[in-house]
Amino acid sequence: MERIFGRPIVTQEEMRARIRELGKQITADYTGKDFVLVGVLKGAYAFYADLARAIRIPMRVDFLIVTSRGFRAKTSGKVKLITELTEDIKGKDVLLVEDIVDSGLTVQHLLKTLTKKKPRSIKVCTLLNKPDSRTIDVAIDYVGFKIPNKYVVGYGLDYQQKYRNLPYLAVLDVEEDQE
Ligand code: IMP
Ligand code: MG
Secondary structure, eight states: OEEEEEEEEHHHHHHHHHHHHHHHHHHHHHTSSSSSEEEEEETTHHHHHHEEEEEEOEEEEEEEEOOOOSSSOOOOOOOOOOOOOSSOOOOSEEEEEEEEEEEHHHHHHHHHHHTTOOOOEEEEEEEEEEEGOSSSOOOOSSEEOOOOSSSBBBBBBTTTHHHHHHHEEEEEEEEOOOO
């Protein structure tokens, strides 16, 4: 059984306004740099598209497909890279775009993997941060919204691959069946 709580926790208007601010900040920070924006799919697809268009400097776009959890909402603790980058990021300034940082395992794993490709710099931008759910310490450079330790869906984020197309962010009350 699953149901979405009635009220969005981040509305479309709040999302739009915050992404505009992030875009301005990133534009200022990366002006004059050899900039690559790397999206982590599938979850970051909606945020990525809006963020990229809020950044007013030339950039390369690239994507990684990653799975960190299976059928259930709880993290499996394993991060699997399904695809590789198509751009060579050596010597470039990379910004990794995530939907949400929860335990921190995915970001930690991706930073480790991408650092081996010798970018000039690598930073992390996440739409959502759940600091109360962190099991490891990772540095996050840009955060859209800090949210409580609840399972959220919409705006790219899923529950069992559904709800990604919800235009706002909502809390999902997950009642999973017993094993
Ligand atoms: P982490 O490795 O535990 O930090 O989890 C990162 C990934 O888990 C995110 O990129 C999401 O795909 C997924 N995730 C974590 N929390 C949520 C949530 O509340 N809703 C939907 N997906 C989530
Ligand atoms: Mg993700």
